Amino acid sequence: METQNLGSSPDVRSKNESVKSVDRRNFLRSAGMTTVAGAVFLAGCDKDDDMTPTPTSVDLGSGDVGILNYAYALEQLEAAFYTQVVATPFSGITDAERSMLTDIRDHEIIHRDFLKAALGNNAIAGLEVNFSSIDFTSRASVLGAAKLFEDTGVQAYNGAGNLIKDANYLLIAGKIVSVEARHAAAIRDLLMPNSTSFAGDDIIDAKGLDKAVKPADILAAVKPYVKTTITASNLPTS
Template sequence: MNKLKTKGNNPGHDEEKNTTVNRRLFLRSAGLATSMGTIILSACNDDDPDPMIPGTGDTVDLGSGDIGVLNYAYALEQLEAAFYTQVIATPYAGMTDAEKTILTDIRDHEIIHRDFFKTALGSKAIKGLTPNFSTIDFTKRDAVLGAAKLFEDTGVAAYNGAGRLIKDTGYLLLAGKIVSVEARHAAVIRDLINPKSADFAGDDVVNADGFDKAVPPADILAAVKAYVKDSVTGANVGK
């Protein structure tokens, strides 16, 4: 396993060390900011009409209204938390200490997000979903980082696309805090794949006007369908 040197006068090693420290700082700061969102959500009232309660049949129904949007986010965070938990439990061949630190920080953020939504939703939360990562070779760096890139880019596009469906401004503020964290994840994963390039904000996700993609729930659920064993419907999300 490659290890970063912390001593010596080699500029290259110093630069790598500083880069790693900076990445860790922005990831940990992002997690703290997201945790503060708990205060916002707890302050939101529950005076809205009772949303459709998620179904208990073979198909998992995310529900309607803002609760449907929150369950939608909860479903995606479940997927990401499960993925990074597996990544750290079975590190790919050649994973460096720096990479493990970054991926562990991301895992911890996703677990915070997942548990936050579960607690906030209470009895209106959907069940725990069963992931299907059978197509991902967790022993290979390219496969793991490629999947991470897909999940993070999809997560950012999902939050952006769901923002317009949120009616409660408290929930909207919360979503904005979390999507900013997901965007940081997406950027650092892209940098791990292609270091020191402009791909951290590539034109495949950021358009010429400087805006990131915003994808509706139906398209996102179709994109991640292969990675979840449960059948999930978001037909009423935001309605």
């Protein structure tokens, strides 16, 4: 997965851009409400604190359970990242940026908790993350990591959709990935405002479709950010 220079100079962050960011944030919040409304009920079924030690390795399992655990692992990573971003805001963060990132955090937490509730006793344990390579005081570092996680999330859901057998699970995955795509576009717009990067050719193929990446490649891409070893040898491949 490619890396880019993800910095953004302060002079582009004008008052007009802040107003545009508020508009994007409101759109983002509205766009996520369908998934939020559907997930809150199920997520509320599992609110007990998990006091068990974090395991050093987890196995995702097989079939649809394995794919749901795969998605659950990625949502754990994203939820943990945005929770840290909001808890320790980067230097110079604007109110609009803080609000947008808080909305994204809330979406990711709901996605995580929804999948955990759907999996029930089949859910993998909580993962131990590793964000040592991310400078949470730096806007460029935080938004660069956010771009990586969001682009990876969209490609992951697209790459796993054809492996899901249960139509109900496929429907839910489709609703989640559409929200993740909105996140990805919003983060890219923050990094490179007034550009077409929100749908760049690094993520959109020649047919105008989002790219789809296999689970093995996605797990390799996020491995530096997860201390827990994730075993996925039993996931379906077709």
